[in-house]
Amino acid sequence: MGARNPVTWLGTPAFPKAAHEALADPQLRRNLRKATTTIRTKRAGVVAELDDWERLRAAGEAIKDDVLANLDHYLLRLEESVIARGGVVHWARDAEEANRIVLDLVREQGADEVVKVKSMATAEIGLNEALEAGGVRAVETDLAELIVQLGNDRPSHILVPAIHRNRAEIRDIFGGRMAEQPASDEPRDLAEAARRHLRRKFLSTKVAISGANFAVAGTGSVVVVESEGNGRMCLTLPETLITVMGIEKLVPTWQDLEVFLQLLPRSSTAERMNPYTSIWSGVTPGDGPANFHLVLLDNGRTATLADEVGRQALRCIRCSACLNVCPVYERTGGQAYGSVYPGPIGAILAPQLAGDLHDEQAASLPYASSLCGACYEVCPVRINIPEVLTHLRAEVVEAKGRRTPEALAMAAAAWVFADPKRYERAQKAGALTRYLARDGRISRLPWPGSKWTDARDFPAVPKESFRAWWRRNRG
Amino acid sequence: MASAREEILARIRGAGRPSPVAVPRDYERARTVPDPVGLLAERVADYQAVVHTVGEKALPGRIAGCLAERGASTMVVPADVPPSWRVEGVRWRPDDPPLQLSELDIVDGVLTGCAVAIAETGTIVLDAARAQGRRMLSLVPDYHLCVVRADQVVVSVPEALARLEPTRPLTFISGPSATSDIEFDRVEGVHGPRTLEVLIAR
Numbered sequence A: 001m002g003a004r005n006p007v008t009w010l011g012t013p014a015f016p017k018a019a020h021e022a023l024a025d026p027q028l029r030r031n032l033r034k035a036t037t038t039i040r041t042k043r044a045g046v047v048a049e050l051d052d053w054e055r056l057r058a059a060g061e062a063i064k065d066d067v068l069a070n071l072d073h074y075l076l077r078l079e080e081s082v083i084a085r086g087g088v089v090h091w092a093r094d095a096e097e098a099n100r101i102v103l104d105l106v107r108e109q110g111a112d113e114v115v116k117v118k119s120m121a122t123a124e125i126g127l128n129e130a131l132e133a134g135g136v137r138a139v140e141t142d143l144a145e146l147i148v149q150l151g152n153d154r155p156s157h158i159l160v161p162a163i164h165r166n167r168a169e170i171r172d173i174f175g176g177r178m179a180e181q182p183a184s185d186e187p188r189d190l191a192e193a194a195r196r197h198l199r200r201k202f203l204s205t206k207v208a209i210s211g212a213n214f215a216v217a218g219t220g221s222v223v224v225v226e227s228e229g230n231g232r233m234c235l236t237l238p239e240t241l242i243t244v245m246g247i248e249k250l251v252p253t254w255q256d257l258e259v260f261l262q263l264l265p266r267s268s269t270a271e272r273m274n275p276y277t278s279i280w281s282g283v284t285p286g287d288g289p290a291n292f293h294l295v296l297l298d299n300g301r302t303a304t305l306a307d308e309v310g311r312q313a314l315r316c317i318r319c320s321a322c323l324n325v326c327p328v329y330e331r332t333g334g335q336a337y338g339s340v341y342p343g344p345i346g347a348i349l350a351p352q353l354a355g356d357l358h359d360e361q362a363a364s365l366p367y368a369s370s371l372c373g374a375c376y377e378v379c380p381v382r383i384n385i386p387e388v389l390t391h392l393r394a395e396v397v398e399a400k401g402r403r404t405p406e407a408l409a410m411a412a413a414a415w416v417f418a419d420p421k422r423y424e425r426a427q428k429a430g431a432l433t434r435y436l437a438r439d440g441r442i443s444r445l446p447w448p449g450s451k452w453t454d455a456r457d458f459p460a461v462p463k464e465s466f467r468a469w470w471r472r473n474r475g
Numbered sequence B: 001m002a003s004a005r006e007e008i009l010a011r012i013r014g015a016g017r018p019s020p021v022a023v024p025r026d027y028e029r030a031r032t033v034p035d036p037v038g039l040l041a042e043r044v045a046d047y048q049a050v051v052h053t054v055g056e057k058a059l060p061g062r063i064a065g066c067l068a069e070r071g072a073s074t075m076v077v078p079a080d081v082p083p084s085w086r087v088e089g090v091r092w093r094p095d096d097p098p099l100q101l102s103e104l105d106i107v108d109g110v111l112t113g114c115a116v117a118i119a120e121t122g123t124i125v126l127d128a129a130r131a132q133g134r135r136m137l138s139l140v141p142d143y144h145l146c147v148v149r150a151d152q153v154v155v156s157v158p159e160a161l162a163r164l165e166p167t168r169p170l171t172f173i174s175g176p177s178a179t180s181d182i183e184f185d186r187v188e189g190v191h192g193p194r195t196l197e198v199l200i201a202r
C-alpha cells in the first residue's frame, strides 16, 4: 500500500508543457482532426434516430446514481450472483493489489503468456508492466491496442488508443514487428495482417484477461462490448478468464442494460449497435472458460465517491464521446494528458483517482479545458464535466496556494484555452512556449493577459465564446 | 488487518452516501414499426451483411443456394438444428461430440439459428440454446449463415432483453466482425467471421 497510483504516467510533464509539445506536431493534429470530425458527424446521425435519447440519458444518469448511492449493497449482490454461478470474486484496494491477484492467478495456471481484451481498468493499473515484471507476456488483441503495443507507444484515446496514428504509420509499425508484412496501408489489409498475427494465439492461449463494460448485480451477468471479435475469442476460447472491473461498473438489474446498450454504441463508435456484445454469468459447463475470476477494483474510486461534486465522474461508461467533441483534445491529442484517461473525462477522473493534488501533473489536468460545455452536452450519463473541473480547480488552488508558479502556469493555460483567438494567437507567436512551457513557469502573457499576470488574479473567462466559435467553424 | 473486501466496503460506507434516486423509465420500451422484418433486413444489410427474406417452405432450398454460391462444402452445425436445414450436397459436421478447435478452424462455415433479433439495430442474439450451440461455433469459422424466424424479431433493445435469460451465455451480433480503429473508418473483417449471411424466414 501507499505505492503511487499508475493512473497517471510517471515522468510526464504537466499539461501546459505536454500540450505545447503536442501542438508542435502537425501530423498528430491532422490525424486527430480527421478522425474526430468523422465520428462527430456519425454520432449526431445515430443519436437523432432515437426520439427518446434525452430520456435515455436521464435514465442512464439515475441508474448510475442509484448504483453509487447503494454501492456496498450492489457489490455484495454481484459477488453472491457470480459465486452462485461458479465464479470466484476477488477484491483489490489498489493497483498493486489487483496486479498481484492477477499475476498469482496466471501463475496458478502455469501460463507465461496471456491474451487480453482492451480494458481501461487494466491499463489504469499498469497490469501489462506488472505481468511482464513477473515473467508473463500480455498480448493485446484489440487492433488499436496492438498498434500501441507494437509501436512501444502510449494510448491517446479511450476507445481508439492509436487514434493519433494514420494508416501509413500503422503499416510501418506492423511491417517492423510482424512476420508477414501487411499488403498495403489500406485499413482492410492492416486488419487482415492483425488477424493473421493473432490467430494462433487465440487458438492456443490458456488464460485471457478482460475488463467489463457492465456487470448486473442481480444476475451476475458480465458484459463486454466490442467490434472485432477479439473479445469473443478471449472470452470463450481459453480455459481461464480473469476479468478486472472497477467497482462502479455495476448496474442493479438486467433491465437496466436496456438503457446502456442503447446509449453506449451510439455514443462511442456512433453505431446503432457495435458488432459484438458478449454477456456471461459465472461458468457455463461445456461452453467457454472452465474458470472465471472477477477482480473488483477500488484504486481511488471510493475516495472519488466521497467527493460530493466529483463523484459524478464515476457514472462514466467510457464511451469517449466527450473526447471526440473537445476542442482542446483535438488540438493537443490524448498523450498530453499524461494518463490512460485523456480528454474531458480524464481531466476530472485521473486527478481524482490519483488522489494527489500536490502532484503537479495530476493537479494540472483540471486546467486542460476551455469550459465550453460540449462534453456535458454529449455525455450519455450527463456528467457535468465543467462543474467538476471548476470544483477541482478550486481544490488545486486550496492545496497549492494560488500564487505558486505552477498554479499560475496552469491558470494561464486555462486562460489561453478559454478563447480560440487567444489560443491561435498564442500558438502562432509561439507564445505557449514563451509564456507557459519553461519549467511550467510563467513570465508574462501578451496583452490583455499581461493585465492578469500583473494583477495575479483570475481573469473572467468568457465561458460561451469557444463553444460559439466551435459551432460556427466546425458545425 | 482487514481484508480488502472489508476495507473497500467500509470506505464506501464512510464516503457519505449520495441521496437515493428514482430511475425515470419514461423512455420507449417498445416501439411499433409497420414492417419489423423489413426493417431488420435493411439494418442488417447496413452492416455489410448479406440478407435474404424467404418463405418458410423455401428455406432449405435457399440454404443450399447460399452454400453453393459461396462454394462452402464442409459446414459445422449445432446437433439440434432442424433436420431440413442440413441439405444434400454438403458435408455437415454436427457438434456432437464437441468438435476440436482445430476442426472449427478449417471448415468452410457454420449454420445456426438464433434466439432473438432486434430490427431497429440490425442485431441477432444467440443464447446457446436450440439450434445455436456453443459460443465458439459461431466465432471460429470465417462464414456464419444464420436463420432468423419472423416470430423471433422484435423492434427495440428493451423488447429483446425482456425475452432473454440473463444467465445464459449471450452473444449479440450486429454485422460481420469490424473495426473502426484506423482513422475511425469502419472496415469489416477482423477476428470474428468475416462474412455474415442472414436468412429471415417468414
Ligand code: SF4
Pocket: A267, A315, A316, A317, A318, A319, A320, A321, A322, A323, A345, A375, A378, A379, A380, A381, A382, A383
Ligand atoms: S464522461 Fe461521459 S462522454 Fe465522456 S467517456 Fe464518460 S460517459 Fe462518455
